[in-house]
């Protein structure tokens with residue numbers, strides 16, 4: 001993985017000292033809250049419902065064991081013994097004290113981490129496919145490009161005060177695991193007819209108040225031009241994006257207002273002027289970054305491991321976990337392991353300090369010292385020998401990290417919601433907990449099959465509810481929590497936005513409502529091969545409306 | 561209809577903890593210590609007074625919120641303020657993943 005050079009190390013260290021000075025001045029009364037707020041936000045420090053919250057960047061979701069151990073230490077020493085992994089592959093601590101934050105940042109700097117650009121109207125932490133570099137279906141490793149983008153965007157002076165925040169995602173595989181179509185910029189590594197690799201560039205996607213699937217403004221961008229092209233997009237947006245209305249300030253609104261084609265032309269015009277300038281990437285520089293991500297020394301192993309096969313035969317629980325939570329590795333004899341942070345009744349994405357320490361130890365022992373954070377709020381061990389899988393599973397199981405539910409209805413994405421978040425309308429985590437208890441029977445999960453359920457506590461959509469096969473959005477009705485349900489969303493290659501099924505449900509009614517939706521699907525699908533999403537696309541929302549609110553005429557009468 | 565009474569809350573500067581403005585013009589983490597203002601004039605005046613504590617670097621962002629005055633005392637009318645008054649998430653730690661027994 002990437003290691004800081006002297007330049008990286010210096011700017012991060014200096015930033016810690018700068019923030020330490022700012023905190024001291026705030027506490028001494030030399031800075032007012034109005035002056036201090038933007039400074040703390042620039043260092044990822046929010047003020048939430050009960051306490052401060054520190055959001056720490058995990059660049060494109062990659063962590064080494066030393067970094068994970070440091071997060072465990074911070075959780076224990078400065079927080080309440082746990083942290084929350086987010087849909088942006090970051091981690092948040094919910095209870096830091098203001099005076100401790102400079103020390104926390106110093107600890108992070110020691111392991112090449114920071115909280116810079118995790119807030120504010122700048123280019124945020126770049127996200128990527130969590131299986132980067134190891135997925136069997138990958139065209140090329142997106143981490144190299146995510147790192148190049150990270151370096152370019154860090155403290156980029158022109159883009160520190162954009163109209164609004166800006167999120168970039170990169171994927172290197174045809175199966176889009178990074179949700180690139182719902183990002184401000186989404187980059188897909190593709191191959192052209194000549195067999196060269198480059199980027200397909202998507203812009204103007206996003207969730208939040210106005211969910212929009214992005215548009216592809218360029219089918220093939222040669223790799224050496226990546227930064228100049230990004231610069232051209234950002235410059236066009238920075239000049240023309242609206243600053244008068246926070247709800248209209250994201251690039252998606254500009255792209256919609258301008259039209260995708262016209263916006264693409266404007267970018268191309270700007271790009272023509274700068275493409276051969278200093279941002280043109282020399283091959284030597286690409287190669288230099290590439291070397292940081294050179295494949296580790298894999299052993300030459302047979303793809304079928306007899307011990308693994310035997311363990312599956314002897315232990316049905318293990319066999320089920322292996323079937324559900326493993327993903328095909330590009331190297332024979334290895335597997336990609338997903339450790340679920342969604343145990344039955346758990347808070348999605350939360351991990352205790354002990355769990356983090358264990359994850360770090362297991363990464364060292366079984367996965368060449370590295371883990372990944374996924375935007376589904378799980379943890380990945382990217383490089384596990386098949387022969388070690390049974391031992392790894394046993395250790396994970398002992399710490400409630402081996403729930404076999406990857407991609408099932410209980411693998412819920414949930415934002416912190418009204419239990420923590422200052423902007424929330426309703427709680428997300430307790431709903432996720434109740435749903436995961438309701439849908440805990442493995443046979444039921446198998447029967448339902450592929451189903452993504454995402455929950456956001458407000459329209460900001462941190463829980464990606466619009467792109468859940470089932471989405472739940474917390475709304476406020478006169479101080480009470482209600483939940484609006486959508487069906488038919490997807491963040492993958494077939495990206496789509498969910499459609500609202502009808503009036504919102506109360507806290508008591510939301511789990512039964514989801515149960516009704518699932519039963520409607522199970523009763524009406526053609527057969528098991530018709531996934532929930534396929535069924536919604538075929539049948540629309542009407543069968544759900546009818547099951548939830550009664551037949552159409554009755555609904556009309558009730559409304560009259 | 562119940563009278564629209566109000567209370568004042570803020571977050572403490574040092575740790576962000578939820579606090580309530582009391583009749584004695586100080587701040588308490590206990591909701592029950594908070595003063596209740598029965599009308600808009602007294603509430604607005606108290607809010608102005610509470611802002612002295614912002615200058616004194618005790619709290620940040622004080623604001624008024626509605627409470628329903630019942631026989632058992634004032635109750636926040638919104639889910640948000642009910643949760644803040646408890647100083648913690650509503651889910652029990654022993655149900656969360658983060659207290660999972662670590663035996664390995």
Ligand code: SF4
Nearest residue numbers: 415421424457458462
């Ligand atoms: S979706 Fe809303 S409630 Fe949830 S974390 Fe984002 S801002 Fe907070």
